[in-house]
Amino acid sequence: MAVPSLARLGDLETAVLEHVWAAGPCDVKSVHRTLGSRRGITLNTIQSTMERLFRKGLLAREKVSHAYVYSPRQSREELGASMVEEVVSRLLKGEAVPVLEAFVDLAARTDAANLDRLERLIAERRKGRR
Amino acid sequence: MTGVLRLASMNAVALLGFGVIVAAAAALAQRAIATRARALPPELRARVLLAWAVAPIAIATALVAVALWPSLGAALGLAVDHCPAHAGHVHLCMHHLPARGPGIVGAIGLGSFAFAAGAALVWALRLASLALGLSRARSFDLPSGAGVIASSRPFALTIGWFRPRVLVSTALLDRLTPAQLEIVIAHERAHADRRDALATAAARVLSLAHLPSVRREVLADLALACEQACDEAAARACGDRVLVAETIVAAERAAAAAPPLASPGLAFGGGEVVHRVESLLAEPVQKEAPPQLRWILLAAGAVLVAAAPHVHHWTETLLDHLPR
Numbered sequence: 001m002a003v004p005s006l007a008r009l010g011d012l013e014t015a016v017l018e019h020v021w022a023a024g025p026c027d028v029k030s031v032h033r034t035l036g037s038r039r040g041i042t043l044n045t046i047q048s049t050m051e052r053l054f055r056k057g058l059l060a061r062e063k064v065s066h067a068y069v070y071s072p073r074q075s076r077e078e079l080g081a082s083m084v085e086e087v088v089s090r091l092l093k094g095e096a097v098p099v100l101e102a103f104v105d106l107a108a109r110t111d112a113a114n115l116d117r118l119e120r121l122i123a124e125r126r127k128g129r130r
Numbered sequence: 131m132t133g134v135l136r137l138a139s140m141n142a143v144a145l146l147g148f149g150v151i152v153a154a155a156a157a158l159a160q161r162a163i164a165t166r167a168r169a170l171p172p173e174l175r176a177r178v179l180l181a182w183a184v185a186p187i188a189i190a191t192a193l194v195a196v197a198l199w200p201s202l203g204a205a206l207g208l209a210v211d212h213c214p215a216h217a218g219h220v221h222l223c224m225h226h227l228p229a230r231g232p233g234i235v236g237a238i239g240l241g242s243f244a245f246a247a248g249a250a251l252v253w254a255l256r257l258a259s260l261a262l263g264l265s266r267a268r269s270f271d272l273p274s275g276a277g278v279i280a281s282s283r284p285f286a287l288t289i290g291w292f293r294p295r296v297l298v299s300t301a302l303l304d305r306l307t308p309a310q311l312e313i314v315i316a317h318e319r320a321h322a323d324r325r326d327a328l329a330t331a332a333a334r335v336l337s338l339a340h341l342p343s344v345r346r347e348v349l350a351d352l353a354l355a356c357e358q359a360c361d362e363a364a365a366r367a368c369g370d371r372v373l374v375a376e377t378i379v380a381a382e383r384a385a386a387a388a389p390p391l392a393s394p395g396l397a398f399g400g401g402e403v404v405h406r407v408e409s410l411l412a413e414p415v416q417k418e419a420p421p422q423l424r425w426i427l428l429a430a431g432a433v434l435v436a437a438a439p440h441v442h443h444w445t446e447t448l449l450d451h452l453p454r
Contacts, residue, residue: 006266077280080267098331099257103286
């Protein structure tokens with residue numbers, strides 16, 4: 001399954017997701033108490049937002065009594081890590097991702113023999129300075 | 131086909147034709163350009179290579195503009211309108227739209243450009259979405275402003291085109307010393323200040339007018355030049371070129387120790403690391419752009435303008451021979 005994208009979330013969706021990450025499993029009413037009333041947003045709007053996040057694969061839900069309790073499918077950390085692995089996979093498949101510049105290449109590695117040689121050069125340079 | 135479409139399709143065919151000619155000439159000049167570029171300091175080299183990457187499409191576009199100039203000049207009242215002399219001849223004129231055009235070839239030309247523009251737009255939107263998503267996935271920000279992503283893969287990167295963001299992983303924070311981390315962030319900040327991701331993306335699209343083998347070389351040289359330019363910026367910030375070299379090797383060791391992917395396909399390229407470290411251990415290259423460059427470019431522009439009537443005539447002559 002493709003990693004769900006945080007990019008296609010609106011402001012309210014992002015705020016709700018951040019709240020569920022911070023507070024843990026919660027129902028629509030508890031999210032509305034914290035976010036909705038502060039922003040002047042109705043309970044229905046919060047409910048629609050949480051349903052959308054469920055359909056986008058970012059929230060899971062379980063029926064408890066008469067209401068759904070929503071919980072994050074992945075923690076922020078797990079989602080971030082998944083997105084990074086998705087980028088690295090794309091690079092390994094030869095796809096260009098020219099929207100980022102990495103300090104060292106995310107996919108291609110320098111062989112150990114060359115790294116050893118570079119470290120020797122650096123050590124010699126340091127010795128030469130003293 | 132309406133007159134506007136005929137004119138557009140003629141320009142599209144002219145652009146393709148000029149593009150092929152200029153790309154062939156660029157392929158012949160590639161070795162000389164690449165050799166001279168390698169002798170330049172990284173910041174200047176990156177600018178030269180970016181200009182070289184877009185040269186075929188830029189020159190071809192300039193030639194099409196030159197071919198249209200007599201018509202443009204007439205429309206602006208700067209030149210004599212010679213359109214009546216075009217009886218029975220394909221006519222590149224905005225003033226009097228052409229009555230006939232290059233037919234199927236023109237349609238293919240226009241269609242190709244429309245397809246390429248659409249594909250580039252979709253590609254750009256997907257990449258922008260990736261950048262925004264990754265930026266939002268950060269757990270917290272360091273005092274330097276760099277975002278931290280929880281990941282067992284050590285990395286640092288700058289992401290985004292118009293509001294570039296520096297991101298580092300928790301794994302890299304664990305592996306590097308504070309001094310090394312400062313160098314990494316200085317390097318990435320330099321990418322952000324230079325808008326390297328935007329320049330690289332533009333170069334990838336606009337360099338499609340080069341022959342594929344030339345394009346690969348130019349883009350690889352450009353990527354290395356950008357990295358070295360940012361290494362120099364980091365070296366100026368910390369005052370120790372050898373420490374920057376050490377940091378690159380440390381980051382590469384950390385990346386090599388990262389957990390393997392579920393579907394491994396590890397690429398051994400990494401030639402950039404060798405070039406970057408060797409360059410930092412050597413004396414920095416001090417060279418500036420030749421002062422005559424501005425005059426050379428002005429002279430080239432003047433030659434093009436003077437040649438406009440001939441370019442216009444020969445372009446119409448060639449377009450007239452296309453099947454309709």
